[in-house]
Amino acid sequence: MLSHKTISIKFILIVLLCMFVSGDAEVRCIESEREALLSFKNGLIDEDGILSSWKSNECCEWHGVGCSTTTSHVTTLKLSGLDNGGVLKGDVHSSLLELHHLNRLDLSHNDFGGIPIPEFIGSMKQLHHLFLKHSNFSGNIPPQLGNLTNLRSLDLSYNSLSSTSHSILGSVFESLEILDLSYNQLIGSIPDLSAFSSLTQLNLSANNFIGSIPLSISQLSELQVLDLSHNSLEGLVSASHFIKLYKLKTLDLSINSLTFDIPLDWSPPFQLESLSLGGCNAGLYFPKWIRTQRNLVSLDLSRANITDEAPWWLWSTFSSLGNLDLSDNQISGAIPNLSSTSIRYMDLRNNQFSGPIPLFSRVASDIFLSGNMLSGSISSICKTSNDKLQTLVLSNNQLSGEVPDCWENMPNLESLDLANNNFSGEIPRSFGNLDHLVVLQIRDNHLSGELPYSLRFCQELYLIDIEGNKLTGEIPTWIGELYNLRYLNFRGNKLHGIIPPQICHLTNIQALDLSINNLSSKIPDCFNNYTLLKTTDPYLSAPTYPNSTTVNKLYGYSSFQWKGKEFECKENLNLLKLIDFSSNRLTGNIPKSISSMRGLKSLNLSRNSLTGYITPDIGKLEMLNSLDLSHNQLSGKIPTSLGEVYSLGVLDLSSNNFCGKIPTSTQLQSFNASAYARNVGLCGDPLPKCLEDSLRPSTTNLGVHMNERDGNNFSFMEEVGISMAFGFIFGFWGIVGSFIVKKSWRIAFFNLLDDAANWLYVKIVVFVSKWR
Structure with missing residues (x-):
């Protein structure tokens, strides 16, 4: 057994050893990497002072810079505009090549003025994570990025990149796990993806991809998120596309021209949490295979050409369903009591649902039921208090009766649309309790009376x-x-x-x-x-x-x-x-x-x-x-x-x-x-x-011969004739017209004529007498 003295000595030695190791592990900036970072800074325009801390000798303490605690090498450069509260502009300097141990580069949410992604980044083979999201890069994706064989995450989304998908996708990303090229201008078809066996997230949404979905996508057995929405994809989607997608949690194929050809008894290999097929052709009947997806949190089948009655299991199978969008179909049936569900957002607009409006979930925030055949009173909304509800749209239905006076039960309501129904009676005074009301639409009903004074308290009305x-x-x-x-x-x-x-x-x-x-x-x-x-x-x-x-x-x-x-x-x-x-x-x-x-x-x-x-x-x-x-x-x-x-x-x-x-x-x-x-x-x-x-006579064109005329010009003699005619008309009727109008003028004129005749007669008689 060790003595107390021996134990004490060993304890002191251990403490001293820890102090020595701790002091030796102090992170100190490597000078060559500090110089590389300063050269990188000099190429940037930092109007918001994001890099104001880049002055001291200890570059590992600079904002956005992360160093290894064992080697002191710079391993992380994270200058995302979201974290900084501002944006960087200018150029990305090639001095980053001197950071040989940099494995994470994040320049997202900045503004690089539409310059291309620098080709030299493709030489930084040590990179594991590259994030250039929403940074105003444009042009082609440099094929050199395909040399980043150690890359695990690549996010180039929300830029203006316009090359074909093939310029970066056949590339040798052997260990790539996350690929996000969404919201760009990429063109062409989606290439063979079988080489990307490690992918867990693939997002190619909001581009200009055409053609069909390749069957090779079914081999991505690690895939958890697949988003190909908002493209111009077409063709059939079959069960074969999903045969090995055991881990898939999110599937978004919406806003394409895809047609689903899946057997009614198909049992998918996955359990989805989010399914979006909006704008696709899902078939005339409500897809039965969806019933197997018991973990669904979000379901979007809007504009999916469904002409069917809503199945009973839709309302009761998914205990975690929070978002439901079935809008713009021809789905019929009644909507049951939803008070025990977890649905927060529900959009059933422009269908053929009938019957009364249902009781909503107490956690509901946005309800859209317009453009259906719902009828009867809406007094049921008074039965529950819903302080989460922000939007209620019931327009273009056949609802009737008085608008209930219990809106204090929905104190956070922001948008209310009851337009184009058969409501009667007066506008309820309890509208005045809606302090957050921004939109009030009650047009095309049979409401009477005066505007309630309480509405003046809705100061947010827009x-x-x-x-x-x-x-x-x-x-x-x-x-x-x-x-x-x-x-x-x-x-x-x-x-x-x-x-x-x-x-x-x-x-x-x-x-x-x-x-x-x-x-x-x-x-x-x-x-x-x-x-x-x-x-x-x-x-x-x-x-x-x-x-x-x-x-x-x-x-x-x-x-x-x-x-x-x-x-x-x-x-x-x-x-x-x-x-x-x-x-x-x-x-x-x-x-x-x-x-x-x-x-x-x-x-x-x-x-x-x-x-x-x-x-x-x-x-x-x-x-x-x-x-x-x-x-x-x-x-x-x-x-x-x-x-x-x-x-x-x-x-x-x-x-x-x-x-x-x-x-x-x-x-x-x-x-x-x-x-x-x-x-x-x-x-x-x-x-x-x-x-x-x-x-007013028209003038002749000086370049036209005197004897030539068109529809707008007259010859010289014609102008003389027209002038004489108008002169005679105005001269004659100017005098005669005056005599017709003025009687005294007529008498004076004819007396003058008589006097002149008498004078002329006397003159002639005297002249003749003298001549004889």
Whole structure:
């Protein structure tokens, strides 16, 4: 047995040895690698100070640099823009070749200005991981990358790379496990992949690949993620493609022209967690093999040409199913009680589901059921409290009854669409409890009463659409307090009274439709307050939603009248800029501030009782595409500046009191005569010529012979004849016409003639007497 003294001595020796080893293991920068890193830094543009720490002698302590604790060699260079909070620009310097032990290089999420991927990277054979994602590289993928035989991860996604897939895929990546070339411009077919036996993730989505999926993909037995979505692939997909994909967890073949030819009794070798076949032809019947995938978390069969009744097992088999998208098929059947499921996102739009709306899961966040045949009341939503729900879309169904007054149960609701149903009664006051509400669409129902005062508390409202109801009362003054409003549609109701001046406070408005009501005031002269309608810069009017999570939830902003037709705006909502006050009883002049809205694209003030003239500055509306001022009492001349609005595609000035000649311009003469009809004093192309134009002789072309003429020129003698004719007409009827109109002139004229005759008679008698 060892003595206590011996044990103590050995303990001290062990401690000293550990201290010696620890001190010896201190990481110190290797000078040659430090110089290489500084040369690399000199080729970069670092506007955000990402490399500000690259000054000290200890390069292993620099930001983004990782060194080996045993050799002190630089092994990692991680300068991803996501981690840095900024971006690097400039060039990637070849001094990185001096880092002979670098096995991980990450330059993702930077901006290298569209330069090609440097070829010298292909000489860094020690690399295990190369990440150049979203860094603005372009051109061909250098084939030299195929020399990186030790590479395990390669991510070149979200760039502008445009070479064929073959330039990098037959390459000898013997140990490659992760390959991501998604969101580029790669072309050609997908080559033989059998050599990539170690692949666990393959992502070629969002490119321009064509042809069929090679059967060699079935040999990738280690594959867990396969994403070939958003390409132009076509042909059959059979069970043979998946025969050895035992470990597959994610399969995404969506947005291709693929057709599935899989037996009804097929039993897949895998257990998927995510399946996306949206846009593919999955067959007329609901794929039965999906029932075997009990671990599904996400299922997308949208636009898959399915014409079948939803199987009962769909709603009960997948205990972990959180995302379900069956939209744009012809799937029928009833939707059962979903309160015990884990479905958070459910999109069943544009199918043939019938029956009442179901009870939703308490964890549901986004529900889309529009475009079906659902019927009955929606009062069932009052039975549960759902503080997760953000989007509820029930439009274009056959739902009826009153809109329930229990919306305090959904305090985080951001988008509500009940449009185009058969709802009746008043708008519920509990809408005012929706503090986060951004989108409210209840158009085309049978709602009555006034707008509830409680709506003024929905300060996040970005879009209100109540068109096509039976709402009464006046436009409330509190509407001007909803400062975030961009789209306001009150069209086709029974609102009366004035347009409140508070509407001038909606400085962010882009679309304002008050048409087909009983409004009877003057139009407030405050259009110069509308900031986004004054700009022609589309970037300034791009959506800035109060809550960014709502950006993708404006699925089809109802519709507006555009060029005389219903126009449904589903995308590029920020491009919609219009003012429509038509079909009311508005009076007074057109406000001069109209001309300040340089970004306005549609203006409709037709079918009112407006008087006065069109402002001469209307030509400042340089983006105007549609202008309708018809059926008013406007007068005066059409401003010449209107002919300078070259974007104008629709014009209607009919049924007014305009006069004078239509200004000559290529634009105004291109419209049909109906655009100017029923203006008694208006003339000129495309209407009949003005009188002064008809009476004014045309000049001859000096280069045309005197005796030659065409439809617009006359010879000299013809001009003399026409001039004499007009001279006689005006001379004769100018005098005779005056005598006809003025009796006293006639008497004086004939008395003068009598006196002259008497004088002449006396003179002749005297002369004759003298002569005799």
